[in-house]
Amino acid sequence: MKTKGALLWEIGSPWSVEEIEIGDPQPGEVTVQLVASGLCHSDEHLVTGATPIRLPVLGGHEGSGVVVEVGAGVTDLKVGDSVVTAFIPACGKCPPCANGHQNLCDLGALLLAGTAISDGGFRVSAKGQDVVQMCLLGTFSPYITVHEASVVKIEPDIPLAVAALVGCAVTTGWGSVTRVADVRPGETVVIMGAGGVGMNAVQSAALAGANPVVVIDPVEAKRKWATDFGATHTYATAAEATAAVADLTRGRMAEKVIIAVGDIQGEDVQDALTLTGKGGRAVVTGMGHAANLDVKLSLFQLTLLQKDLQGAIFGGCNPRAEIPALLALYQAGRLNLDGLVTTRYQLEDINQGYQDMRDGKNIRGLIVYPE
Secondary structure, eight states: OEEEEEEEOSTTOOOEEEEEEEOOOOTTEEEEEEEEEEEOHHHHHHHHTSSOOOSSEEOOOOEEEEEEEEOTTOOSOOTTOEEEEOSSOOOSOSHHHHTTOGGGOGGGGGTTTOOOTTTSOOSEEETTEEEEEGGGTOOSSSEEEEEGGGEEEOOTTSOHHHHGGGGTHHHHHHHIIIIISOOOTTOOEEEEOOSHHHHHHHHHHHHTTOSSEEEEOSOHHHHHHHHHTTOSEEESSHHHHHHHHHHHTTTOOEEEEEEOOSSOOHHHHHHHHHHEEEEEEEEEOSOOOTTOOOOOOOHHHHHHTTOEEEEOSGGGOOHHHHHHHHHHHHHTTOSOOGGGEEEEEOGGGHHHHHHHHHTTOOSEEEEEOOO
16 A cells, blocks of 8 residues: 655665555464554664664654554454554564564564565565665654554454553563663662653652652653653652762662663763672663763673673563453553643654654653544
């Protein structure tokens, strides 16, 4: 079918909204009519070149919608089902999936190659060229044809617009706290960065019973929003927070620190470890430039105080279990999704949405597609 999509043709260029063609679903695939797509910082990394990917690329990986067509062999989804996209597919069969680590599914090896799981081909084209789908999804288009491993069925009564956020930001922030950091009641938790992922780490830490919950972000508005999501203390810089956390904990520092900045730098790692107490854990959730190999790190401190530095992707979550569970918490009034959506945009306004993100005006911008 012919539709429209936001494409990136060159590093550093703006998103170009233009006509694209979406292919029919092949065996194991479904076509989804999207209701919404989040504007995630990970797609900004494509624009800056921080994440290497074949171009042109159809951006977007955080979406929700309704299945409108089903390919051969698909048995768990049918036309009319509500779904959320998962930015890492989960086959359920490879060794990581079988061991309870769907976020590390072997199909993730195809994420930046952009070729379809089913047959190694492409489902999107524009101007006669094959187009890569970001994270095998490409949610910056009102329609996507994707493998069934890349979508998760949800209950039909859940508002689809806010459900989109659980495809990336919410689950990543939540899992970074509850799974990877394993935050316990009464622990001191520090979250560095209060964007889409960081803000969900804040509300997750608060729900887990952490106290105090400290947030570091240079944007004043985000520090204010963080208090609405459960932060007890906020600071503009790591230096300010370090002195304050030392005072709050009588020098013991934080049990857990989550690095959720949108563009992580080498010095952020040492800042996090300085904030981390003896035997504590710092979790690296934010993304940096693929070519950046320089990390500031005191090995002396790491060894002598037995600190733990842990990477995290998708918050260590199993999306097929965690996405429905988080949406159930939302329905129960315990998880705030509505408050995360700062501004809604049309697809044609995508570049304004990303400028607003750069300017610190949004927790999460959301593209909403007309019916």
